[in-house]
Amino acid sequence: MVKVPAPIEELIKQEGLEGLIGETHRLTLESLMSGKKTPSEVFEEIKGKYYISTEHQVIRALDQLAKIHCVKEVGRKRTEVFTSPIESVYKITDLGKKLLQSLARK
Amino acid sequence: MGEKQQYVLYVDVEHCDGCRRCEMMCSLVKTGNLISPVKSRIRVLKREILGVDVPIVCHHCEDPPCRDVCPVNAIMIDMKTGAVLIREDRCIGCRECMVACPFGAVSFDVNRGVCVKCDLCEGKPRCIEVCEWGVLSYRRADLADLPKKRRTMERLQESIIRSREIMARR
Amino acid sequence: MEYYGWAGTILRVNLTTGKIMKQMLPKDLAVNFIGGRGFNSKLLYDEVAPDVDPLGPDNKLFFGVGPCAGTIVPSSGRWNATAKSPTTGAYGDGNCGGHWGAELKWAGYDVLILEGKAENPIYLWIDDEDVEIKKAEHLWGLDFWETSDVVKKELGNPEVEVAGIGPAGENLVLTACIMCSYTRAAGKCGMGAVMGSKNIKAIAVRGTKGVRVAKPDELVKVVERGVETLKSVDRWWFENFSKYGTPVFSMMYGHLGALPSYNWREGWFEEYKQLSGEVLLRKYVKKKRSCSGCIFHCSGFYIVDEGIYAGTIGEGIEYEATCGFGSKLGNADLASTCAAKTLCDKYGIDLINCTDTLGWAMECYEEGILTKEDTDGLEMSWGNHESIIEAIRRMAYKEGKFGELLALGSHKAAKKIGKGSERYSITIKGQQMGLVEPRAMWAWGLGFGTSTKGGHHMTAEPNVETFATPEEMERLLGITPKACDRFGWEGKGQLVAWSENMRTVHDSLEMCKYFFRSSPRLYMEFPPNVLTALTGIQWTYEIVLKCGERIYNFEKAFNVKAGLSRKDDYLPERFYKEPYTVGPYKGWVLPKDKYEKMLDEYYEARGWDKKTSFPTREKLERLGLKYIADEIEKVNRPDKVEKGGMAGG
Numbered sequence: 001m002v003k004v005p006a007p008i009e010e011l012i013k014q015e016g017l018e019g020l021i022g023e024t025h026r027l028t029l030e031s032l033m034s035g036k037k038t039p040s041e042v043f044e045e046i047k048g049k050y051y052i053s054t055e056h057q058v059i060r061a062l063d064q065l066a067k068i069h070c071v072k073e074v075g076r077k078r079t080e081v082f083t084s085p086i087e088s089v090y091k092i093t094d095l096g097k098k099l100l101q102s103l104a105r106k
Numbered sequence: 107m108g109e110k111q112q113y114v115l116y117v118d119v120e121h122c123d124g125c126r127r128c129e130m131m132c133s134l135v136k137t138g139n140l141i142s143p144v145k146s147r148i149r150v151l152k153r154e155i156l157g158v159d160v161p162i163v164c165h166h167c168e169d170p171p172c173r174d175v176c177p178v179n180a181i182m183i184d185m186k187t188g189a190v191l192i193r194e195d196r197c198i199g200c201r202e203c204m205v206a207c208p209f210g211a212v213s214f215d216v217n218r219g220v221c222v223k224c225d226l227c228e229g230k231p232r233c234i235e236v237c238e239w240g241v242l243s244y245r246r247a248d249l250a251d252l253p254k255k256r257r258t259m260e261r262l263q264e265s266i267i268r269s270r271e272i273m274a275r276r
Numbered sequence: 277m278e279y280y281g282w283a284g285t286i287l288r289v290n291l292t293t294g295k296i297m298k299q300m301l302p303k304d305l306a307v308n309f310i311g312g313r314g315f316n317s318k319l320l321y322d323e324v325a326p327d328v329d330p331l332g333p334d335n336k337l338f339f340g341v342g343p344c345a346g347t348i349v350p351s352s353g354r355w356n357a358t359a360k361s362p363t364t365g366a367y368g369d370g371n372c373g374g375h376w377g378a379e380l381k382w383a384g385y386d387v388l389i390l391e392g393k394a395e396n397p398i399y400l401w402i403d404d405e406d407v408e409i410k411k412a413e414h415l416w417g418l419d420f421w422e423t424s425d426v427v428k429k430e431l432g433n434p435e436v437e438v439a440g441i442g443p444a445g446e447n448l449v450l451t452a453c454i455m456c457s458y459t460r461a462a463g464k465c466g467m468g469a470v471m472g473s474k475n476i477k478a479i480a481v482r483g484t485k486g487v488r489v490a491k492p493d494e495l496v497k498v499v500e501r502g503v504e505t506l507k508s509v510d511r512w513w514f515e516n517f518s519k520y521g522t523p524v525f526s527m528m529y530g531h532l533g534a535l536p537s538y539n540w541r542e543g544w545f546e547e548y549k550q551l552s553g554e555v556l557l558r559k560y561v562k563k564k565r566s567c568s569g570c571i572f573h574c575s576g577f578y579i580v581d582e583g584i585y586a587g588t589i590g591e592g593i594e595y596e597a598t599c600g601f602g603s604k605l606g607n608a609d610l611a612s613t614c615a616a617k618t619l620c621d622k623y624g625i626d627l628i629n630c631t632d633t634l635g636w637a638m639e640c641y642e643e644g645i646l647t648k649e650d651t652d653g654l655e656m657s658w659g660n661h662e663s664i665i666e667a668i669r670r671m672a673y674k675e676g677k678f679g680e681l682l683a684l685g686s687h688k689a690a691k692k693i694g695k696g697s698e699r700y701s702i703t704i705k706g707q708q709m710g711l712v713e714p715r716a717m718w719a720w721g722l723g724f725g726t727s728t729k730g731g732h733h734m735t736a737e738p739n740v741e742t743f744a745t746p747e748e749m750e751r752l753l754g755i756t757p758k759a760c761d762r763f764g765w766e767g768k769g770q771l772v773a774w775s776e777n778m779r780t781v782h783d784s785l786e787m788c789k790y791f792f793r794s795s796p797r798l799y800m801e802f803p804p805n806v807l808t809a810l811t812g813i814q815w816t817y818e819i820v821l822k823c824g825e826r827i828y829n830f831e832k833a834f835n836v837k838a839g840l841s842r843k844d845d846y847l848p849e850r851f852y853k854e855p856y857t858v859g860p861y862k863g864w865v866l867p868k869d870k871y872e873k874m875l876d877e878y879y880e881a882r883g884w885d886k887k888t889s890f891p892t893r894e895k896l897e898r899l900g901l902k903y904i905a906d907e908i909e910k911v912n913r914p915d916k917v918e919k920g921g922m923a924g925g
Contacts, residue, residue, distance in 0.1 A: 120563075121563070121564075123564050123565045123566040123573040123575075124375075124566055125566035125567070125568070125570050125571070125573065126375075126568060126569065127348055127569055130347060130348045130569065131496075133486065134489060134495075134496075139489050139490075139492050140486045140489070141346060141487045141489060142485065142486020143484070143486075144484045145486065152375075152435075153434075154458040154459065154565075154591060155591075157562055157563050157565070157577035157579075235496075235500075236348055238503075238571040239564075
């Protein structure tokens with residue numbers, strides 16, 4: 001079991017995400033280290049790794065990370081990937097960087 | 107001490123989608139355990155091929171015709187909420203109020219032999235809890251014109267912005 | 277016996293004798309089969325011999341609603357029509373939304389059973405406890421919208437809910453469906469033809485009795501929490517599905533190369549963006565509408581006000597129309613798909629059965645197997661939407677040689693003309709397939725093959741494959757995270773078995789499966805919580821899941837007795853052998869050896885025999901179904917036929 005910093009652990013518990021933060025989230029956070037991105041942009045980078053095969057899995061991971069304050073929505077961008085042509089843009093937070101460190105240590 | 111604000115049940119009728127959850131919630135709350143449209147104080151009528159769905163609600167008139175015609179003075183206005191109420195212990199079930207209401211908002215409960223209508227749930231209408239898209243809302247009476255005014259504004263703002271752009275090019 | 281949630285009454289109408297009978301809902305049926313599809317499947321197995329003529333008087337047509345029908349449970353009120361299917365020759369059902377199911381429940385019924393055959397056209401009028409068989413000669417020949425209007429006028433009540441058939445059902449067209457609420461369809465398996473074969477045109481219902489709730493405050497809280505969970509876990513889905521409806525799939529699948537195009541030859545359609553939900557919303561959708569109790573308002577009320585289809589009005593424009601008549605038929609004209617959908621609603625034709633049949637005809641035409649002489653002069657080339665519209669009309673009325681051919685549905689039509697056209701009939705167990713490309717989403721591929729009603733996309737609808745994270749797959753469902761790879765085989769068997777059991781539960785509650793889309797938490801928590809609050813009986817996730825499994829095994833057992841086995845659980849060869857030739861996934865197939873692995877894993881997860889697919893005695897007895905185990909044992913096993921054909925295992 002990965003040991004995450006206490007404040008994050010508390011948030012994970014609050015949001016009912018125990019045991020559900022793992023490799024998918026590590027890959028997502030790592031991708032955001034090189035700059036803010038939309039879910040489809042993150043997907044382009046990490047697809048094929050750890051069985052990730054659609055953007056929707058990344059959207060789910062980003063939603064979960066946003067709930068535990070490890071990513072933050074910072075804008076919107078027109079990408080025309082989905083029916084709703086505009087996507088949210090996310091950046092990694094300081095808490096997210098800490099989470100990434102503990103996930104990477106595993 | 108200022109006057110208490112008067113609130114109204116506002117219906118954004120153009121956007122009603124005909125799900126009828128309001129009827130189900132109302133009947134459940136008012137009967138205690140039964141979900142049935144004939145026990146509901148709000149009723150949605152649908153005309154599918156016209157794409158029109160209309161919730162029929164009590165308007166809680168300031169000068170209610172139903173109160174005027176009641177032979178036993180069973181209908182009164184609640185001082186707190188402004189709701190028009192039927193005092194069921196006084197009601198004799200003559201149904202004259204049903205005739206007098208211009209909207210058809212009053213109905214008759216065959217099990218209890220009295221007329222029933224919306225009472226705004228003592229100022230916390232339950233129907234709005236299940237109206238997912240805010241078609242039903244509980245608003246300040248003196249601001250209840252704003253939603254429609256905003257929609258008019260939206261219709262005009264596109265053309266205002268466009269004509270400004272066109273004028274700027276000249 | 278006082279029921280909460282359930283109405284407590286089964287209504288039986290014998291159309292041959294005119295006898296109307298009401299039976300009390302047995303308690304063990306209620307607690308072991310939940311409702312809706314669950315009731316239907318159990319009753320079908322027990323009351324209909326698998327060798328009856330599906331269009332004859334010995335077939336029975338069951339209409340089932342669930343305990344949630346007519347309540348604030350979100351997206352409830354769906355209903356199932358079940359019978360032996362004339363297209364598969366085995367288990368068949370159609371699932372439908374709208375408002376008719378809620379009305380039947382409010383009238384005081386959990387199941388309506390139609391038996392026998394009326395001598396002359398009739399319609400049924402259910403007014404709470406008063407049930408009347410009425411003459412319908414004046415309705416015969418009318419389209420479904422006209423029928424609904426005339427019935428409502430005749431009964432003096434525009435609020436009456438009407439289910440029924442159009443000309444297609446009357447003419448025993450195999451692609452015919454049962455319609456309700458003007459634009460909703462119980463689409464699959466030729467249920468419209470079954471209804472037409474019984475000479476019953478419509479069922480009108482008015483219900484004022486309502487539904488009793490055991491724990492009202494708890495129900496309100498459970499519903500509120502459930503909707504919150506949905507919006508929180510499946511946020512993208514909630515926002516986009518409510519806004520665009522199922523047309524949201526055109527961009528979703530289009531982009532993933534999973535959009536069936538040119539009769540399932542390809543998964544990529546160059547013009548897919550022209551068929552998007554966003555374009556549809558902008559151009560033609562004027563208002564959103566909902567089925568009974570639904571929070572999504574996914575349905576679009578549409579008006580086409582330009583072009584050659586100007587004047588087209590309708591509602592509930594689905595992806596199976598925009599892309600079924602669109603990419604599947606090489607057609608990029610969105611307005612024509614709206615016009616086609618309206619026609620299908622009026623004629624009472626299922627969109628999927630229709631579009632797959634037209635796709636077959638078009639590919640055969642393009643390949644020269646069908647000539648202009650065979651099509652009575654109609655030019656059935658890709659994207660020719662004027663031909664599509666005309667072909668639908670001919671199908672409904674069996675007009676001409678071509679109309680009669682189309683009315684058989686692609687599977688039987690291909691069998692009739694031969695000439696290698698079978699290769700282009702994309703059906704499973706004789707039933708046409710819903711619109712997701714198996715080569716691009718392998719769990720869906722498996723789900724098509726194993727569906728008890730043949731080629732159905734909603735039997736498993738394994739959204740968890742591509743929407744949930746690998747962590748959720750592993751921790752919440754106990755399935756390998758490899759199952760999240762849409763191009764992998766591992767874990768798919770388990771995922772599809774679980775999805776099918778859960779979807780069976782959804783069809784029995786009955787609730788729209790889109791509420792449960794891809795949140796494992798919602799799947800596990802919501803059904804038992806809502807059933808407990810509604811019925812007053814204590815339900816758990818394990819009990820509910822077992823009910824789903826039990827019901828599914830009934831359907832499978834019916835199929836086994838009807839002669840189906842492992843060999844009927846395969847996809848058309850196209851998906852194994854023909855790679856995509858265009859798009860970003862060019863070259864992809866679903867290799868057959870991998871499919872076999874998925875199928876093996878599936879049977880293992882289900883406790884079914886791998887060679888034959890038959891449910892094992894051990895599994896059936898564990899579900900409390902010893903009598904079915906005894907009956908299955910008497911069925912000739914396909915793997916033992918060579919050895920002298922002795923029955924028994």
